[in-house]
Amino acid sequence: MAGEITFNPDDKYNAFLATCRKAPHGSGKLAGVAVAVKDNISTMDIETTCASKILKGYIPPYDAHVIGLLKAEGAAIVGKTNMDEFGMGTTTENSAFGPTLNPCDTGRVPGGSSGGSAAAVAAGMVQMALGSDTGGSIRCPASFCGIAGLKPSYGRVSRYGLIAYSNSLEQIGPLGKTVTDVSTLMGVIAGHDRHDTTSLDKPYNHIPNADIRGLKIGIPQEYFGKGVDTNVADVVKKAIGRLEELGATTVPCSIPSMEYALAAYYVTCTCEASSNLARFDGVRYGPAPDTKKSWHDAYQEVRSTAFGTEVRRRIMLGTFALSSGYYGKYYAKAQAARENIKADFNRIFKDVDVIAGPTMPTIAFRLKEKSDPLSMYLADILTVPANLAGIPAISVPCGKSDGMPVGLQIMGRMFEDERVVDVAYAYEQEVN
Amino acid sequence: MVSEKHVQHIAELADVGIDEAELGTFTHQFNAILEYFDILDRVEGDGQAARNLYNILREDEIEPSLPQEDVLRNAPAKEDGFIKAPRVM
Numbered sequence: 001m002a003g004e005i006t007f008n009p010d011d012k013y014n015a016f017l018a019t020c021r022k023a024p025h026g027s028g029k030l031a032g033v034a035v036a037v038k039d040n041i042s043t044m045d046i047e048t049t050c051a052s053k054i055l056k057g058y059i060p061p062y063d064a065h066v067i068g069l070l071k072a073e074g075a076a077i078v079g080k081t082n083m084d085e086f087g088m089g090t091t092t093e094n095s096a097f098g099p100t101l102n103p104c105d106t107g108r109v110p111g112g113s114s115g116g117s118a119a120a121v122a123a124g125m126v127q128m129a130l131g132s133d134t135g136g137s138i139r140c141p142a143s144f145c146g147i148a149g150l151k152p153s154y155g156r157v158s159r160y161g162l163i164a165y166s167n168s169l170e171q172i173g174p175l176g177k178t179v180t181d182v183s184t185l186m187g188v189i190a191g192h193d194r195h196d197t198t199s200l201d202k203p204y205n206h207i208p209n210a211d212i213r214g215l216k217i218g219i220p221q222e223y224f225g226k227g228v229d230t231n232v233a234d235v236v237k238k239a240i241g242r243l244e245e246l247g248a249t250t251v252p253c254s255i256p257s258m259e260y261a262l263a264a265y266y267v268t269c270t271c272e273a274s275s276n277l278a279r280f281d282g283v284r285y286g287p288a289p290d291t292k293k294s295w296h297d298a299y300q301e302v303r304s305t306a307f308g309t310e311v312r313r314r315i316m317l318g319t320f321a322l323s324s325g326y327y328g329k330y331y332a333k334a335q336a337a338r339e340n341i342k343a344d345f346n347r348i349f350k351d352v353d354v355i356a357g358p359t360m361p362t363i364a365f366r367l368k369e370k371s372d373p374l375s376m377y378l379a380d381i382l383t384v385p386a387n388l389a390g391i392p393a394i395s396v397p398c399g400k401s402d403g404m405p406v407g408l409q410i411m412g413r414m415f416e417d418e419r420v421v422d423v424a425y426a427y428e429q430e431v432n
Numbered sequence: 433m434v435s436e437k438h439v440q441h442i443a444e445l446a447d448v449g450i451d452e453a454e455l456g457t458f459t460h461q462f463n464a465i466l467e468y469f470d471i472l473d474r475v476e477g478d479g480q481a482a483r484n485l486y487n488i489l490r491e492d493e494i495e496p497s498l499p500q501e502d503v504l505r506n507a508p509a510k511e512d513g514f515i516k517a518p519r520v521m
Contacts, residue, residue, distance in 0.1 A: 061502035197487035263469045274446060281447075283517045288508030291518050296447065298518035304449025312448040313458065316439070317465060319446040333472040335479025374464050 002027040007034060007078040013101040013110070015119040018047050019079035029188060031074035036120045036129040039080040040087055041172060042161035043067055046077070050163050051095035052085045054306035058285045064161020065193045066130060066172050073188045078126060081116030085308045086277065087134055087165045089113050090379050091370060092141070094310045099367060104146055104404060108364040111144030113137040117175050118145040128181045130189070132162060134170040135265050136359075136383025139395040142175055143407025144364035146397045148182045148424060149175040153415045154390035155200035157186075158193030164276045166269040167198075169387040179396060179425040183208050186417065206418040208425035213247030215423065216352040222258040223357025223382055223409075231401040236358045239398035239408045242430050243356070243423065253348050253355070257340040258385060264337035265384035266377055267321050267330045274318030277311065313373060342389045349413045354423055358382055359395040359407030382409065392417040396424035398431075433463055 001024045008021055017039050025032050037043060040050045042060035044067070049055040063071070070077065084094035092115025093099040100115040102108040103123040110119040114131030118141030121129050131138040133151035142149030150173045157172045164170075174185035183206060190204035219240065224233045244250060282289040282302040289298035304312070321330035348355060361382055370376040386393035391414050398408035408427065412420040434442075439459045443450035450458060497503075500513060509516035 058506055061498050061505060194490050197489060199488070260471060260475055263471050264475075266465070267469060267472065278447075282508065283515055285506035286508070289518050291509060291516050293518055295518040295520050296444075299447045300444070300449045303447050304451075307448060309454075312443075312446075312450075313461065315446050315448050316442050316458075317462070320434070320442045320462075320466075321469075323442070323445070328478070330469060330472065332479045333475045336477035337472060337475045339477065339479065340475065372464075373461050374468060377465070377468075 001025070002074060003032060005032060005034060005076045005078070009125040011125070013103055013106070013119045013123055014098055015081055015100050015116040015123065015125065016079045017049060017051060017082050017097055017116070020046065020077060023076035023078045025076035026071060026074040028073035029184065030070065033075050033128065034078045034126045035070055035075045036079050036081050036117055036126040037067065037077055038083055038114050038117050038129070038131045040083060040132060040163045041067065041130060042163065043077060043080065046080060048080060048163070050086045051083045051097055052307065052311065053096045054280045054282070054286045054302070062161065065158035065195060066189045067161065069188055081114070081120055081129060083116055084113035085311050086163070087113040087132060087137055087170070088273070088310050088314055090136070090140055090376050091365060092116060093367065094308055096308055102145060102364050105364070108366055108404065109144065111141035111360070111364060114175065115141045118142055118147055118149065121145070121147050121175050121177055128174060128176040128185045130172055131175050132170055132172050133387065134166050134269060135380045135387050138173045138175060139359045139383050139393060139407065139409060142395040143359035144405065146405030147175060147177055148179050148394065148396050149173065150182050150186060150394045150417065150421065151386060151392065152186065152190065152417050153392045155198050156190045156202050156204065156415070156417065158196040158199050160193055160195040166272040167276070168272060169269060179421060179428050180208055182394070183421050183425070186421070202415055204417060206421065209422050210426040210429045212243065212423055212426045215248040215354065217243060217248050217250045218253040218348050218352035218355040219250050220253050220255045220355060220357060222255050227378065227381065228358060228361040229363070229401070232358050232362060232406050235399040235401050235406040236408055239427060240356050243427060246426055246430055251352050253352065255341070255344045255348070255385065257337060257344045260337035261341055261385045261388060262377065262381050264334040264341070265380065265388055267334035268338065270314045270318035271322050271331050272318070274315045274322060277315055310373065338388045341385055345389045345391060354420060355411045357409055359409035363401050363404035363406065386411050390414060392420050394420045394424045396427055398427065434459065434466065
């Protein structure tokens, strides 16, 4: 241990579920840097709840791989951040411990599901934070709170110790006030881990480079069409104009399979969730089931009271989609749609280096604005394609609409995280 | 369309429980979401290509594991080094 930092923020946005008043740190690239961690990432001896009553009081006996890496580089883990329960949501309102408020306007949501991490960074409580992104959960709150956030290529960051919601889609990734912070944190957490069977040996050793002369940017029509707020689209188009001034060229393109992306995403993630969340029965952790009752009744009692409504809805949707007679109609078709989306991206990336568009179709919603589940799901339309394809995607602040931040999303070829970081960095340097 | 009875059955299969008061709303929302999912009927293929993906497995070598005390620390009911669970029979 090289030192200790005192962390005692005035958390008026409810960004944290737990804080460490005295946070020890070591030496290294992040010596003494305060890092906040989303509450679905296991931290040894620090309560980890996934913002769910079913994990209230759970103290992980081990660190997630990324936490070990952070500690090895001297970071101070200062707290666990609020989120939508198990990552299921786009607003952080689905937390069992109350919503996080958007520091830019406390009448609005910070986005989700990594809303606490984004709010903590946006409010200046921490320099950087870890989130996880299953269908936009890093990029959405980064966009809504006016900070930068990267969803890494699938496989570059270990998921060991990330409490699983949808294994085939999710990645841990960095959020920061600047693209440089995001890049620095990515450099610490990326790399191979033998405890994650989907981990690849692709470390990230990169210093952002703002030279984007000659870069070809694909502009998909679907990212500026129906459902996308015209003011948001205009802000993003202007930002892309700035990239052209820096020497990039733009090429119109189309992702026809986008039409199926959202349905494919929600079928896949609910199916995986129904299986992953079966482990929460109160036996090994969580509220004790009544051991005198039969296991069905005892588990049902625990799960019906300790899971929130959205979590139960997604478990049920997944259970239904995987049930006898429906597998071919839902899950198999969702995987076929996923292949088509990958194929569309591969085709487009033969002609262009990156794809740009808005991160979210609107600015941050007002609290309680999205009360209907389907309308909330539809807000993820621009972020889920990158998760379905596994490709890297970053959100960087690119201006405002109605006084609220708008995010520019840059998606890249598989494993070209460095390139999306460079494009975001070039934009950030140009406007600052 | 799924019926309230169907939704109730799914809730039982998934062990998440559902009470009378929420059954109507859940069923209504379920149907709206499933109707949206119907768009997948138009997708060609059966996702066969996705099955060519594989996990990278390590050698099954014995490694030190967590001490029993640490593993049991979070269990709400335990006895003699075992975790207590509800009756299965």
